[in-house]
Amino acid sequence: MQVAIQGPWSPLFGRLTLASIPYHTPILIATFAGVAVIGLVIVGAVLYYNKLGYLWREWITTVDHKKIGVMYIILGLVMLVRGFADGLMIRTQQAMAIGPNSPGILGAQHGFLPPFHFDQIYSAHGTVMILFAATPILTGLTNVIVPLQIGARDMAFPYMNALSLWLTTAGAILVMLSLFVGDFSAAGWVGLIPLTELPYSPGVGVDYWMWAIQISSIGTTLNAINMIVTIIKMRAPGMSWFRLPVFTWTTLSTNIIGLTAFPVLGVALGLLGADRYLGAHFYTAGLGGNLMLYTNLFWIWGHPEVYFLVLPAFGIFSEIIPTFSEKPLFGYTTMVAATFAIAGISWAVWLHHFFTMAAGPDVNGFFSIATMLVGIPTGVKVFNWMFTLYRGRLTFATPMLWSLAGLFLLLAGGITGMMLAIPAINYSVHDSVFVIAHFHCMVLLIGAAMFAAVSYWFPKVFGIQLDERNGLMFFWTFIAATGIVFIAMFALGFEGETRRLAYIYDPAWRPMLWTEEAGMMLYIVSIGYFARMLYVSLRDRIPVPADPWGTSRTLEFLTHSPVPFYNFAVTPQVNARDELAWRRDHGLEKTQPDAFEVIHMPCNSAIPFIIGMLAMAFGFGLIWRIWWMFGAALLGIVIAVIIRSFDKNLGYEIQPEEVAAMERNLATAGIIAEQPARKPLTEAEAH
């Protein structure tokens, strides 16, 4: 039932030929050289310091939620740099290719990127930033923090947690692979239909985009299940629902969104797959396809996805602002209600992404009002944060600065969002860069929350200070760059610049485009400060106490820094909403348990990593139509799952004496420490 495809095909290599390697594109050659050098340095360093075994035993096969979370965040940061490089190229192209007399280099008529390459770059920018940078970083943060905040020993399903990570990684690897083998989708990150159909995108680009998202979103769905069960079932004694920290509440709501939205994305892309692989006619321009079916299905996922990202950001602000105001969060109950109100409305606003599809005033009116309703709970949240700040004892540490900057970005993004919610305005600015500037304010607010969270919880997880001086420089340069780029972009939107332009036809836009380019240069400086912040922190390694800020309020700051791999030596009993603040107020925060007990832990497993790599082969086989590889990988996954189901491993136990020793010398239990080989329990010991 294979559809006719352009170009050669062989049973062994599918569509893959030597011509698929873009060795004639200088930019990609340079990128490849850079990646190869960095890769060789990393591999060389691992081998030189003889750390391969350590990496395998302590990280790749781990089922520890903190290590999995950290790997999620590292993956997200790497992809964030990739996505930024794409953004930089977009801005540079637009700064160069202005007017008919602008010169062209590297085979482009204007600027340095031919249109087809430019189209791939903005498609990759969106896909990478939303799905492979923001999503993994936030998933990683919830992974690290939520079990600690609720006093749990691990996630409900530690093994499935590792599986989620490696599926997401498999998707990310496929996106990166598209740089050097074949090409990426040139149809926008939203997959503009029918451009993504086989007749108009005959190459493998759309297939890369489609399967990378499919594989990683299975990981996200599994993680959502894991998170919800963890929060419902694994809370420490005394942690009643209305004692949950707000970050945990937002994680719960965000994962309910993820669980219900990602399957719809799977269907939207799966039906596109049926069109491209089986010759079906779901979205084709002829033979009974329906273009708007795709657009609706995509945004039924796409809009909840925005709130999937923004709600944890709100949770992060709700943790950081009380800590650095030395006050409990104002309006806890309304904060929780507002979180779930936003989550609820998120399913009823998707059509505002295409008001111009001419659905009529009644439909547009419904979605317009639904969209404006989002402003009410969001306003409740903003006022709650402001009243928390009001008459607080404020400390402007980096996490606090990021949070406050995030509030300003939320204001800018939110007010322009309200404007866009009015169909009459939307018709005149639809697909202009005004929209781009609006949603970048929103995603950069999420970015600000991510950096706030990283600087807030880094000392907790690793037990060392994060360098404050470079952190401050990183913050100020980043925020200044954001202002320079996006204020100019709002202006250009009003002047009528449409999005996705490889060539700028109006020279009057030059000053603003060059302003944006200057902002991009400042972003590069800020990345330098970020790298320096990490370098200085890792070089100096200044240890921190259990509560590095001295004013933290929630349970994760009760255990030691770095957090031991078993989290809490003895499960804490929760007595108050802000448990640590309550203990501090009553002089109890230093109290340690009287005696230690046997701790039962799950054993590491290589199977999640193996399944992740098989999923990557599965995707690669489908993308290049190498049917044997696709079939073998699918069979391999089924067999790996069955083998795992026969596994009788009962985990291992740590004896109280060993716990006591580790509690005395925390470095031996931290996230970096290598653990001795531990023997799994036998059947007899377990009973």
Add this chain to the structure above:
Amino acid sequence: MSTDAPPTDATKLFHPHFAGHDQISARTLGFWLYMLSDALIFTALFAAYAVLNNPMSAAGGPIAPQVVNPVEGLWQTYAVLGSVATYSLGTVALKSGNKAGVMLGIILSIVLALVFLGFETHDLLGLLAKGDGPARSGYLSAFFILIATHGLHMVFGIIWMLVMLVQIPTMGFTANVVARLINLRMFWQFQATIWVLVYIYVYMIGAY
């Protein structure tokens, strides 16, 4: 509104020997959530079917009354509901720890699921032979993918049952095995429910 009481002599700060959660109940909840996501997949497919179920999307090809066979579909419905019934009888035997009874229930369940898939394959291959495959029109694409997605779930369930047929005699009714048997029962009931919805929406309403 925080009304957290100050500590007293009876206040506990730690809870030694906290039993934690019950593994089977966590897995069951997790599986319910998985089925919720699966339900969303079918919801989206039903929506796609609803959008494409019109003469224009049939693009001159056959429309529902010419495609569906409600009588054959009725036999399929009996088969899939019978399969759920036999599996459920098997889980009654689970209460008394009767391995043979559970396995007999599963075997009967597999046989009836194969009967179901046999009808379905016959149905779809017949359409393909007439040239009315998923590549014919938007309507037929939606029909094929909806039916085939459900069929794939049934195949997955059969593989799961085969694994259980090996695990019950070799591993006995351990917590893991029992959790899997309970989840499989929910999964099987859920697929039967989806089929009933397919039968009503696609076969019965589509027949005229």
